[in-house]
Amino acid sequence: MSISPKVTPIYQTSVFTFEDLNALEAYFQEPGQHYMYTRYGNPNTEELAQEVNKLEQGHGAVVTSSGMSAILTAVLVYAKAGDHVLCAEEIYGGSSSLLSQELTHMGIEVSFVPTDDIFSLEGYVRENTKLLLAETISNPMMMVMDLRQLAQTCQNHGIKLIIDNTFATPIITNPLTLGADLVIHSVTKYLSGHSDVTAGVVVASTPEDVTRASQIMRTWGLNLSPFESWLAVRGLKTLKLRVREHSSNALAVAKWLQNHPKVQEVFYPGLEQHPQYDLATQQGKGLYGGMLSFRITDDTEAVNRFMRGLSQVPFSPSLAGVTTSISYPLGTSHRGLSKEMQEKMGITVGVVRLSVGIEDADEIIKDLEKGLAAV
Numbered sequence: 001m002s003i004s005p006k007v008t009p010i011y012q013t014s015v016f017t018f019e020d021l022n023a024l025e026a027y028f029q030e031p032g033q034h035y036m037y038t039r040y041g042n043p044n045t046e047e048l049a050q051e052v053n054k055l056e057q058g059h060g061a062v063v064t065s066s067g068m069s070a071i072l073t074a075v076l077v078y079a080k081a082g083d084h085v086l087c088a089e090e091i092y093g094g095s096s097s098l099l100s101q102e103l104t105h106m107g108i109e110v111s112f113v114p115t116d117d118i119f120s121l122e123g124y125v126r127e128n129t130k131l132l133l134a135e136t137i138s139n140p141m142m143m144v145m146d147l148r149q150l151a152q153t154c155q156n157h158g159i160k161l162i163i164d165n166t167f168a169t170p171i172i173t174n175p176l177t178l179g180a181d182l183v184i185h186s187v188t189k190y191l192s193g194h195s196d197v198t199a200g201v202v203v204a205s206t207p208e209d210v211t212r213a214s215q216i217m218r219t220w221g222l223n224l225s226p227f228e229s230w231l232a233v234r235g236l237k238t239l240k241l242r243v244r245e246h247s248s249n250a251l252a253v254a255k256w257l258q259n260h261p262k263v264q265e266v267f268y269p270g271l272e273q274h275p276q277y278d279l280a281t282q283q284g285k286g287l288y289g290g291m292l293s294f295r296i297t298d299d300t301e302a303v304n305r306f307m308r309g310l311s312q313v314p315f316s317p318s319l320a321g322v323t324t325s326i327s328y329p330l331g332t333s334h335r336g337l338s339k340e341m342q343e344k345m346g347i348t349v350g351v352v353r354l355s356v357g358i359e360d361a362d363e364i365i366k367d368l369e370k371g372l373a374a375v
Helices: 019-031 043-056 066-079 093-106 147-157 208-220 226-236 238-258 277-283 300-309 339-345 363-375
Strands: 061-065 084-088 110-111 130-134 160-164 184-187 198-204 265-267 291-295 325-327 351-355
Touching: 043 061, 043 198, 061 066, 061 208, 066 093, 066 130, 066 160, 066 184, 066 198, 066 208, 066 363, 084 093, 084 226, 093 110, 093 198, 130 147, 198 208, 198 300, 238 363, 300 363
Parallel strands: 084 110, 084 130, 130 160, 160 184
Antiparallel strands: 061 198, 184 198, 265 291, 291 351, 325 351
């Protein structure tokens, strides 16, 4: 009796075997027909890459050990020592640190582009500029990027566009269809979705870029383990359902926060007052995601009282799990930025980031009310 599993088994092995030298030679002559070493490839990582690639409508994907290693891989697809790269000023602090603190040591020059200049890039592009890195929805101030316009700008300047689509997910936005060259995700967040995986992925618009990304992943040892790949694939199966619920809850919470007397400002693309509301509605297919930020009084102790007043929502410096959590950008994701940069981005003492889960929205609001009552 033959056995055909419905779910791909976990290939928890570091190496695969060959029958003889002919089989080994066939491996090198026909890549993808066999596996040799898990750093080079594994059925579980391949399945994850294929599933994400399908969602992002790309020409291939490469799975990595974390979101940060995905960013590194993507940048190195286009840039080398002596090259210059651009990065949107409003971006995840880890991305900023990787470029400004690490890649500069490798001889790659980095310039940060303010939001006001992002769609022209005038004065920023040099002869050796290779790419621009930006986010679909910025972390943590929730600015929505017009990806079609940005892609056209990059094409006009002859540079590549890399988009971090972690906040939006492919359920909300597909950057490759809007002109991006590479899309990256921290799989750790929404794609896996259950706060039990650390992984990343790079999705490419051309086969050549897939080949280059694969080479970087293998050579630098940025591969993902089989078990975490298997977990992430399991999480992907409910991505569409989760994103819809995250989005529905976040919109309800954002509207409630907007009317709370102790909340000074709410940053969420689904609110009509958001400066990119129309763009977010069109580009996001009517969904706005599960992430939002809000500002209370700029007082550290007030923020502490708010956090301690919560009984169900934990202070957790990450995002996108099925349960709601809060984070504090000034002290976690963006603490490495200069004070000037933090202020320019609007990340003040009173800014709290909220990752809205899939619990009942009324339960989330009830706990937030308790926290705000303590402010």
